Structures are given as C-alpha cells and as structure tokens.
Amino acid sequence: MNSTSEFVTSEFVTGNVSLADVLPQMILMPLIAFVSGLLMILMYRKIAARLQRRVGPPFFQPVYDIVKLYGKKTQISHGLIHDIGIVVAVGGYVAAVILLPIPGMDGIADKGGIITLSYVLMVPSLGLALGVGQCANPNGSIGISRALTAMLAYDIPFIIVVFGVATHYQSTSLVGMINYQQTHQWGIFEMPLLAAAGLFTLQGMMGKHPFEIYVAPAEIATGPMVEMSGKYMGGLFVMQSFQFYVASVLYASLFLGGGSNWFEFLLKIFFVVEIPIFISFLFPRYRTEDMVRIMWKWPVMIALIGIAFVM
Amino acid sequence: MTVLDDLLLFTALASVAIIALRRFASISKFSVVVYALATVLLIKMSALGYGGEPVYSSFTVNVLGQILQWRFDALSWFFALITLVSALLAAFFMSGAWGEKYCKEHSKEAYGLLQVALILNVLSMLVLLASGDLLSLFIGWELVSWASFMMMALNPDKLARKAAIKYIVYAMAGAMAFLMAIAMTYNMTGSLDYVQVMQGMAHLSNSQIALLVSLYVMGFGIKMGVIPFHLWQAAAYAETPGAGAVFMGAISARMGLYALLVVIVQIIGLTRVAAIEIPYTFLDMQNVLAWVGALTTIIPTYIALKQNDARHLLAWHGVGQGGYMLLGVMISDSIGTAGGIMHVFNHATYQAALFMTVTAVIYRTGTSNFSKLGGLVTQMPLTFMVMVVSIIGLAGIPPMNGFVSKWLIYRALLLDGQPLLFVAAVIGTLGTILSVYKLVHNTFLGQLRLEHQEVREAPLSMLIPMLGLAIIIFATGVMPGVVLDWVAAAQIAVGIAPVEHNLGGIELVQGGLDMIWVTGIMFYGFAVGAIIFYVLGGKSKHIHQYDNYAGGHFLTSKVRYHYSNHFYAGLMHMIGGWYRNVFIKLEHALVSLVSFMSQFSENFYRSSQPVMLVAVVVVLALYFVLGSSGGAEVSAGVSLGGFNQ
Amino acid sequence: MDNIVLLVVLPLLAAFLMPVVARSSEVLARTLGLSVLFISIAIILNVWNQSGQIDSQAVSIAIGGFLPPLGINFYVDQISLFFALAVPVMVLLFWPWNRSTSIREYSLMMLLTASASGLILSGDLFNIYVFYELLAIASYSLVAIQGRAAAVAASFRYLLMGSVGSVMMLLGIAIIYTQTGTLNLAHLSLLAPEKLNNILGLGSFALILTGMGVKAELFPVNSWVPEVYGSVSSNLAALMAGLLSKLAVIVIVRLLILLFPQPEALQLMAVLGIMGVITGELVAWRAKDFVRMLSFSSIGQLGLVFLAFSIPGEMGMMAGIAIVLHHMVVKPALFMLATGWRGSLENLSGVARRSPFAVLLFIVLILSLLGIPPLPGFWAKYLLMVGLSSQDGSIYTLGMFIVPVAMIIEIAYLFRLVMIMYRKEGDEAAVNNPDIKVAPQSHSKWGLAIAASVAAMLIAIVLQLQPASDKLVSLASQLSDRNQYISTVFPQIHTVRMQSIK
Amino acid sequence: MPAIEVVLYSGAIGLSIIGLAGLLLLNNVFRMLLALVILEAGVNLLLILSGFRLAGVAPILLPEQMSNLSAIVMNDPVPQALVLTAIVIGVGVQALGLAMIMRIKAQYGTLNMLKIREQLEFDLAVQSGVATPVSAHSPVSLASGRERQLSNHKDEQ
C-alpha cells in the first residue's frame, strides 16, 4: 500500500483556495445536485411504477410537486425551530453537496475529506429532528426516533466501509481517492467486498423501501413529515433529491472512480442509484429492530472481511 | 515568589476567606472576584501555553527523604485554565438567582458550604496540577478526591448520599492502587522525582512496567470512570447540586487523565507500554488501554441512552467522553494525543454548558425528569439555543468544537490502522447523537405542559455564563487552532511531538481539516436553505400546539400528546436485552463477597470458648515453626538444663 | 536519671497507700493519685531536659546497684522514655473524674500506671512478665469494677484468655531460659544469634507473641476486645485501646529485635497482622453500634502495626512506630467522641446538626486514621506501603494488597456513618421502636477537648512535617539498633565482640 | 535422658495438657478456672524442671567448693525464684477469677459459658441500642433469638 499512499499524497496536495475561485462552484454544485436529484426521484418513481405495471408520473412530476408545495397559500408553522429545522435540513445537504467533488469542481472538497463529510451528513438529520420535535406531534417524534435508530443501524457498516476505503487509499481526501481510481483501477475491483457492503448501506441511507419504517405512512402518518405542509414539505422534497444525489455520488466516488467527464459521471451516479431502487420494491418493510439486526449483521460482516483484505 | 506561588497562595488564602465568610450574603460576588483574579494570575503564566519554560514554586518540603515540590508546565497550565474558567463560570452561574433559590430551599449555610466546596476543589486541583513529583501528585490527588466528595455530599437526598458513598469507596480504591504503584515505583527506581523516576524506568523489566502500568491505570481509571470502574461517576455527578455539577462535570474527572498523561505518557512512556505483550493474545498493553477507552465510549454512552433524567444522562455522557480522551491519548501519535487532550477542553466547555442549561431548567420547572418536561423551547429559547450548540458539540458534529477533537481521534485511528477501535469510537458517537436528541427533545421540544405555561427564561446571571460557553464552543469549533496551540505545548511538555496545526485545523497531506472552510460552507448552505425557505415559500401561520394532526382526534389541554417514554423503543427492542447490568451485578457480587467474609470473621470473633483461640494460635504457630525449620533441629535443640553450658 | 525508678515505685506505693489513706481522708487519697501522676510527668520531663544525649544514645539503670546480667535494670532510650511519658499523661487524661468513683478504682489506676511504666522500661525478661501480669490484673479488675453484669462477664472471659496467654508466655520464657541461662535482655541479645537462632527460639517467640498478643490485640487472641470495650466506660476503653495495646506491641517489637533474629518470626507476625487487618475491618463493616465499630477498627489498626513491624529493616520500623504513635492518639480521641454517641449507628442520624463541632472532629480524626494526605496517618500508611513493596516474600506482597482492601472497607463503613450523621432529622425512622433508643447525648467538655487537641496535634504535625519525619527516623533507628542496647547495658563489652554479633 | 526426668517432664506436660483440655472442653466457668490452675501448675512445674538437676544440691556456694566448681551439681535457683513469683501471680488471678464467677452467678444465674456468652452479647447489644431489652425472667435463648433476628434485620450494603 506504500506506493498508493505516495501516489495519493504527492499529487493532491491542495494549496490555499481563494473564495473567488470557488464561488462559482458553490453556486453551481447545489444546482447540479438538485437537478440530478430530481431526475433520480423521477427515475425512482418511474421504476416503481414500471415494476408495478403502471405508467408512472410524467417527466416533470417532481417539479410539479415541489412548485405546488412552495405555492401553497396557507401553511402552518409550529414555531421558529420548526422553520429552522427545514433550513438546516436543506442547508446541511447543500453544504454536503459542495464538499463532494464532481468533475471539474473539487476546490473545496479537500477542506473536509470523507470523515468530515460523513459528519456533515448528520447535520440535516439533526436539523430536521429538531424541527420535527417542535411540531409537538408524537408521530413525528416516533418517526425521528426511528430515523435516528436507522442512522445508527446503517452508519456502523458505512463507517467501516469508509475506514476500509480510507485505509486502502491511505487518505481521507475524496479528491485523492478519485484521482487514484482514475489512474489505476476502480475501487470496486480492488475492494469488492467493501463495495458490496457499501451498496447495502446505501440502501439504508436513502431511506426508501425496505428501510423506511420511520416514515410508515399508515402507522405513524409519515412520521417526521406529519406536520409538514407547504414549503416545509417542499423543503423536504428538495432535501430528498439532494439525499439521492449525495448517496450516489459518494458511492461513485469511493468505488466507481468518480467521473472524469460529465457523461461518465452522470452515468455512474444514475447507475448507482438504480440498484437500490430495484431492490427496494422487491422487499417488504423491515421493522426497526429487524433493520438494526440486518444492518449490523450482513454489511458489517462483509465489510469487516473486506477490511481484512485491505489491511 | 514566583507567579505559581502567588497563584497557590492566593487560592489558599481565598479559600480560608471563603470558609470564614461563608455565611455572608456577598460571598457569591466575592468568590466570582476570587476566581477572576486567579484566572488573571494564571494568564500571567500564559507563556506556558505557547511553549514557555516550566514555572517552579519556591516552596518545597523535605519529608522522609523525599523532596516535595510544585511546578507548572504547559499541560498543567492547560488543565488549570479549564479548571479556573469553569470555576469562574460556575461561580458566576450560582452567584445570582440560582444561589438565592438554593439558599431558600436549603439554607444559607448550605450555600456557603457549596462555595467552600467549590474553592476547595479549585485549590486542590491546582495543587494536583502543580505537583512536581509522584508524592505531591498523590497528595493533590487525594485532596481532589475529598474535595469532590464534599461537593457531592452537600446534597442531602438519599440517592445523592448513596452516590457519594459509592464515589468515595471507588476513589479510595483508586487512591490505594495509586499508592501501591507509588510505593513500588519508589522501590524500583529509588526516587519519586519525575526526572529520576523517568531515568529509573529505563532500567525496569517489562513485567515490572506492566505491574506499574496496571496499578497506575487502575488508580487513574477509577477517577476517570473507565470501564469497569464507571459505575460511581454518573450518579455522583448528577446528584451534586446544580452549580457544583457544572464544575464537576466539566473538569473533575479529567484529573485522572492529567495524572495519566503525566505518569503513563510522560514518565513511563507509551513505547514502554506498547512493548508489554499480553500473553496468549496478539494485544499489547497499549492496545488494551485503547480498548478500555473505546469500551468506555460505548458502554456508558448507551447507558446514558436509557436514562430518564437529564442530569443522569449528561453525567453518563461525561463518563463516555472520558473514553475518547483515553482512546486519543493511547493512539500515541501526535494527532491522536492532540485529539485526546483537546477533547478535555472541548468536553469541559459543552458539558458545563449542558449542566448549566439543565440546572436552569430545574431552576424554572423544578425537575429534570424527562417524563415531566417538554416544549420549553418557547419559554426558554436562549437556554434552548445554548443546549443545541452544546449537544452539537457533545455529539461531535461540525461546526462545534467537539467535532474537531473527535476528528483528530478518528484521523489518528485511520492513520494507525485500527478499524475496530475506529468503529467503536463511531458507535459511541452515534449513541451520543441518539441520546442528545432525546435530551433536547424531551426537555425543550414537543408539547408544553400546562403547568409550564408561565415558565420564564433563565435569569441573566445564569444566562451569561451559558451564552459565554456557547460562544466558546462555537468559536473554538471554527478556529480550533486557538486551542491546538495550547495542546501542542502540552504535548511537548509530556514528550510527544506536537501536532502541526493552523488556525482552521490540521494540515495533513493525506487529507486535513480546515474548520473555517467547513463552517463557511455549512453556513453558506444554511443561507441557501434559508433563501429557499423564506424567499420561495409563502407566508406561514404560527399555530397552537393543540392544532395538531392526531388522526382526527380533538386535542385539548387534558390530553398529553407527547412522546417521551421509551424513546428509542425500536432500538431497545433490539439491544435492550444486551443491558444485563453486568457491572452492577459484579459490584453487588463483590459486596456480597465482602459481606460473606465479614459474617465469617464475625463468627470467628464470637467463639464461645475464649481459650480456644489461644490454643489454636499456639498450635498453628508451633506448626508453622516446625514446618519452617524442619524436624531435624528439634532433637538437637531439646537439651534441657542449659545453665552449665 | 536514677529517679526514673520512681516512675514505678511511686504509683505502686500510691496504689497500696490509697485505701489506707482513704480511711482517714478521702480527699487526700484522691489527690494522692493525681499528684503522683504529676510527679511522674515532671520526672520524665526533667530527665528529657537534663540529658540532651537521650536523643542519640540510651541509658541503662541498674536497680539497687546490681549490674546486669545478674541484677535487673531499666533501659531508657527515646522510645521507652516517650512511652513512659505517655503512661502518666494518658492515665491523667482518662482519669475517672466523677465523684462517685470508688477509691479502689483510683488505686487500680495507679497499679496500672506502675505496671505499664515498668513494662516499657524494664530490661529484664522476667520483669517484663511480672509487670505484664500486674498490668493484666489491674485491667481485669478495672473492667470488672465497672459494675455492670456484662462488664464482669466480659472481664472474666478476658481473664481466661489473658491468663492462658501469660502461661504461654511463661512457657516461652522458660524455653529461652533453658537455652540461654539468662533473662537479661541485653545479655540475651548477646547470646541470641547463637542460642536462640533455632527452632526452640522461634517456638518461644511464638509463645511470647501469643501471650503478649492478648494485650496487643493480636489477631486470634483478641476476641475479648469488642466485649470489653463495649462494656466499659469510654475512658477506660480509650486507655486500653490507645495505650496498653501499644505498650504490648512495643515490648514485642523490642523482644523481636533483641532476641529473635529469625526471618520466620517476622513472617509469623506478618501473617497474624494481615489476618488481624482483614478480619478486623470486615467485622467493623458489619458493626451496628459505634463502640463495636471502633473496637474492630482498633483490631484492624493493630493488625497494621504488626504487619508494619514485621517488615525487616528500618523502613518497617519507621512505619510501625508511625502507625503506633498515630493510632495511640487518634483512637482514644475517637473513644472520647464515643461517650456521647454510644448506641446504634442508626440513632446517630442527624447528630451533625446538634453537635457539628464533634462531627467535624470525628471527620478529621477518621481522615487521618484512613491515611488521607497530608494528615499524619497518610505518612504512616505510605511508609507501610513502601516497606511492604520493598520486600520480596509472598506474605508481604499479600499484605500489600490486603492493606488497601482493608482501607477501602474501612472508608466504606466510616463514611457510611458520616453520612448517617449528616442525615436530615427524621429522614429515616430508626430501625427499632423508639423506647429502646440510646439517644445520642452531648459530649463532655473534657472529652471534646481531648479530641480537639488531638485533631489540632495532627494538623500541627502536618505543618511541621519535616521535623516530625526527622524525629521518626531517629526513633526508628534507635529502636532497631541492637548494638546500642547491648553497649548501653554492657559498656565494658569489647567492640570486637560487637562486630562479631553483627 | 534419665528415666526419672522423663517421668517428671511427661508429668508436667501432662498436667498442662489436662489443664488446656479442660479449658477447651468444659463449659462450667468454675471448672474452667480450675483447669487454669492445673495448667499453671503444669507450666510452673516445667519451669522448675528446667533448673532441676538429678542429684543436685541447693545452690549455695561454700568457700571450699570454689576450687572444684565443675564437680558440683547444683539446682538452678533462678527458675525457682521465677516460679515462686508466678505462683503468687497465679493465685492472685485465680482469686480475682473466683470473685468474678461469684458476681456472674449472682447476676446471670448460670455458670455455663455458652449461656454467659449469649447473655453477654445480648447485654452489649442492648446497651448499645441495637437490640430490644427483655425482662430479666425471659429465657436467655429467647432473648438471643430475638437479638439474632434483629441483627439480621437491617443490612445496608
């Protein structure tokens, strides 16, 4: 692994970045993420419909939904924290998106690295949790308690995967990892087991079937979203598109070599997000404890074996 | 007279003054002034924090062939800074409305005693931090233990008394292990002076070092509350009267880490510790200690998750965070130890702030029981804000300071190639996130209770220290370089390569951290989010908490529509069975064993024939005598009538 | 210098004169005892002032001009002088002041004083036996004279144990005599390396240890302690726990140093000491009343003393003396506090409100007893631990682990009591019905004064650590110095001989 | 060793053993005291024997014997002096013990060591307030039973 580390370190030492250089990136990256995220949601719904032998929504359906939600005449707020919760939930993902390198835009990614990124990713959850908390609706609180439990469930295998990858590349810099993969070999070929475990956690991270117990519409009335109306719900829709995007880009950066050009990049991230979508409609929903159990069993086991190969 | 002399003398005189004046009403103002002046004296030594030469006290004692001396180096200065600032804030916190209420609820005398306990704690900690040899370290150690005990014992509740007793028994066990270790060190190296012991350690065998390390670690570990000695701390700290708990939670248990840094890291050296192989395993002593740290992050954190009282929850987290410090120090490279040492500072800031917020809640509502709180955010928004800032710090999420120290620890674990420890640390963090959300949700969020509708924000005297701490938490989170300067100096003092840092964090070729950028991006993100929310979305209406979706049910004030019981029911369904109270059972088993042996001994003393014992001892002694010398001499020895010989 | 003998003679005379004098004038009889005690103190202080050389060297006083080894002698060095001073001082402190005390009790107190002084000063083995027996008779009678049925029964059980013990001691002395043909300590010390360094010598040590151990609260022969201390007045208990046990210990140690060079003797003492520590503290943990707790704690502390003295070398000697001196002042002070606090521990609930000063004193005393730095008790314990860890034997290693365990148990029960004392009143109903409560009373001023002065003394020592530690070192070196003993008693012995002994 | 010495020594040791066994095995305090007397007698005898010489004479050194010291066999006088003292002390102790036995009998109404001990323990417990006093007429066993009950009653850890 010494050759790797030398390689990574010699090439990707970033110097000081000036704000002017990165400002366009800071504006563009969330936009790209938003658009791709919307497309992913569309893909998600389309695939679901196809699997259920339906036609599915029209192409602009995600846009319609979001515009409609933001265009609501009346919307309720349960207080300042309710508002701030949504702001933080969206804003946290915006920050996370900026910290994720994409082709041609990696100026700021090195300021954090993968560990920082995975903790920045907790900020929206916490913000949302606070906002939901203020709604004073127990369904929301139950949903949050389940969501945090789910986070506990999938973050443990995820963090093992992150560790394995970082150990493999001898770096926590995402830019360094991507460049290494582009010049050598994709991570998925070098670390197939970790990649498999990563895919597993990706499923949990997206919060869709079969790990969407925290939403559970018929049981706890969509959990955290129960009191979300209008722009609050719209914020959550925006957040969800970011969520899809971040999860897929992260996976693509860790295992699929990121993207050297836009076409390749988009192909990869849509491919990545496709897999969990296909899986999600094949399984019924897991209960919370079952989700914890399955997440702590298989992906953890696979990832640990993967680490043993990497180290 | 050096500055250190001034500081110690000043604090000692101040404690005498506070003991004398404890019944006066102005004692609270006086004590604030005292801590402020002491802090000023400490700042006069601030050169230490940037790599200055150690300051020696001119006062020494020569006793039993030992020269006791006192001195301050960068590490002591760092810890002393935390101590004095938290004492200052705690004193300020209790100087106003809280103190008046405490006087009313208990008595003026009790309040005076709380002030006395605080100054004695500070004094004893300064003495401990200033210690220049192992014996003075032990003296300081015991003083700290007893000062803490005094603080804990001030709460007259039954639970608190029990906790205090438990504490002092544990503390005594730790002190005794420490004393044994000191005695052994003295016999092995012939001295107790740091420098000479350090030289003497070089000649010791690995097994000797192993014995010493395990005794020292047991002594210090009990104070830190590491597994398996973690049972005493949470109850004891939680039941300490509010302002006292602020101070204790912030710094008291960290004295264990200070001693550990001095003795294990500086004197013995982690390379020696790492050289000790544990037989029949592939671990060495350092790994074992790191694992102790890792388990300490996990187990108490998940015990905290089950608590139903805010103070207990926080106190358990205090135990758990100690594990991070130990883990960080035990990684033994410059980044890891920097993380461990820095975490002391960070932990002190947010833990003090959290205890203050909880105390403020108790001050206003009279309880910290989660089942009796909720929805206070509208009534106490500033307190809530401070709590949110601090729990973000505690959970180790950017941009607060707790993240930086944890990042350093994770980074060091990554560089060191320790996957399992890394995972353990992360499990601890995740558990922390879960339980801090429980804390903030069950006190401040959710439905406001009818009886709390008239609750007001905490008074200004309590808010000022809280807000100050919140600012510190955020500022040192954004600019960790400020603290890392001191940490680097402390690292040099204990003989570890200092961490390379800048104002924003760590520069590391293999992926560094720049908190200024990270925070900037985060706030940029929040700004974008706010624009999306406030500009694109329409007007919203603020509604009553009873206007809430309940499946078509009509909510009134009679219905408690709030979720706080069994908060993580799903998770507990899964891991609930893993809480087997193993350590509590072990503790009980130990007590039962002592009880059994005690009954056995008592029966011995109750024998009805007094002469029986004499006969028994004579027979046994003679048996021992015969056994020890062999029978051959008996016949030779028995030659009676010896006068003529 | 020679008037040291008066320390024994005067109280003995007074003891026999008192009943006679009392027939004519009771007041005179009462003052007689006190005046004798004051005279004794004056004599000792005079001797101490007169001869500065006592700090470094000792003096032997031949009784009646017969020189040892044929005559009997008193041996006066720092340590014996110190304890000889302690005897009248402590008897004075714990003098039964109240008017109803019978003149017989005063008389017995004088007998106690005389025999105690004789015991510590005597340089002759058989004299030691005689004084020891006198001391025993005085203390049996003092216990029995307390009047209560329990006291008589306890005293009788004590008597049985003590008598058998002294018979054993006599047997030991007989063995020594058959081996060496002399009873003078210095002479014995000269002969010991040849004559007593064998199994019989060891046996005799075991027997003497058993005999003296009864008084010194040695482990298995101390079951009288809780019974007797529980049934007598606190004054007497303080005297017995504080002074008499320490005298016996010092005599044992002196015999050990002079007569028994075998390492097995030390091991025997170490084993019994360890057992004493652990059983004493364990039972004290279960004790339900204050006096019983103190009694068992005292057993534990004496166990520590034996363990400390069993460490070969000067470190052990220092540790032992330090613990002895410390316990000698602290335990009586605690017994004085017990005067107000007899009774169930539960009844002490909330006494801190009624008598805060006494509770404060109690805490200071037990902190020192537990060995909390920088109080003097800590230095004693520190020396003990250093001494124990400097030795290789498995017994000492065991001791090194047992002592901390015992301390932990001790802190548990002592601070459980402190917590009970600081309870809010009416917090917890007492276990038993109210009519059997022995309600806590306020302390006598005298008892509080003693406790307070002891506490003040402890703190004064903390402030004067350096001189105190120097003094301790010189005491220890003098006590462990066999050659000084021999050369003091037999100044004519040639130095070449001395070296061969070494 | 001459046969007569064996007899003497074994007699002395036998006396001691009888005394010790009596002390250990008997329950009556008066008999225990007597056993103590026997034990002391045995030990005193041993002490005497240590200075005893077969066919020895009284240790009075006459001037004409000075020339031929080694030929004279004398009994050792020191043990005899010691034993004299020991006997005196022993008698004193025994008298004290007897007086105590009388007091015990008067107050407890029994000479049985077991009962005395139980009553003693109970009295101590009552004095210190951890047990209930009962009337003087209640049987000892009842009292001790109650005391035991009480001592098991509350056991704080």
Next chain:
Amino acid sequence: MSKLGNIPVNAQDGKKRTNPLAGVFDELVQFCQSRSMFMLHYCTGCGAIELPPAMTSRFDMERLGIQPMVTPRQADILLVTGYVSVKTLKRVILTYEQMQSPKYVIGICSCTVNGGMYWQSYATAKVLNEYLPVDVYIAGCMPRPEAVIEGMRRLMRNIEDGKGNAWKDYFQRYDYYLGNQQHLFGNDWQTPTDIIGEARHYGLESEETYGEHTKILEQHQQPLEPYKMRIKL
C-alpha cells in the same frame, strides 16, 4: 342552499391582464397545483373500495400526478367516500380544517350528495356542502374508478382555469358553515384549529366570515393563540 347547483363559487373570470408577465408565475403555480394533487381519502363508507383500483396498475392515478397522502397537512384533496355520520363529520371537518389551502373536497357516492340510501337516517349528515365547501361531487352508488378519475380530471381542469376556489369560501363564509355545524353538534362545538385567525392572517376574511355563530363560538372558545417564543428573564 342545499341544492347541487348552488355550490358557491367565486369565479374570477373577469380578471384582466395588465402586464403580460404578471400572472405567469401564478399560472405556473396553478398548473403545477393541478398536476400534483395529494389526496387524503377519508374512507367513511363503501366508496373507498373503488379507490385502490383507481390507484393501482389498472387505472394508475399517478400518471395524473395524484398520490395518496396520509396526513391532512400534506394533502390537497379530501376524498369523502360515502355516508357521513354525525360523529364522523366532526372528524371530517377537523381534518379539512387542518389541510392547507388551496385545498379541495370531493364528495364520492350519493350519500355525500343527498344522504343516499341513508336519506332518512337520524345519524347521518345528508348534504356535505352544508358543512364544507365541496368542489366536486361524484355521484353513484358506488361510482366506478373511471368516474372517480373523471371527477379528478374535472377538478384538475377547474384548478388549471383558476376556478377551483371553493376553499376560499370556507374562510369567507365561515359563519354559514359554522352555523350548520353548530346546528348539528350543538353550540359548544369547537375545533382546535383557528379558522378565523387564519382567515385574518392570510387576508381571506369577508363580512360573512363573522356572524351570530362566530359570536357563539367566541363565548366558549378555548384560547388558540400559539405559544410565542419569548425571552422573559
């Protein structure tokens, strides 16, 4: 007023465009609103059985942008699918009030139109639009999925044309609806939602918002002011 043809609709047909771009944004929003309808199906009666086929693969409502939602906060359409008993009506009204405007009500089955086969029951509310402003009725017993979808499409067209404004009527003529509700439930009728406050907040009030019934309501009304976040030291 209970006739079907009298469903009050405040048509805004005569709206003039002064600036060609002035209404573009509004029109976009209206278009999106019509293409994205989240429905809350309040399954009061047998009509609900026809909804699953309408949603699933046979008819697939999602291609029209119609999705089921479970909480009134997120929903746009309230489907009342059958007879409404008095007890149920209370819940229906609460649910409606908790929905966020613009919101629409679709009455399915004859029972919601005129009581249907329960026309003489003492326990049902016969005409739904006396209590809530109903946008579309889908008659039939029960209407088939095709009919349901047709009803939805009608509503979509209305919204797109800017005619789906029945929700405003509830604010503007609150007194009328409240009167009917009080008539049925008694004078102490109150929901936890603050309709008057909302009307005032969003400027949707008119003279008819207040009247004798709102006065009755005010007499016994529990306070509905939210807890203000305040810093009172």
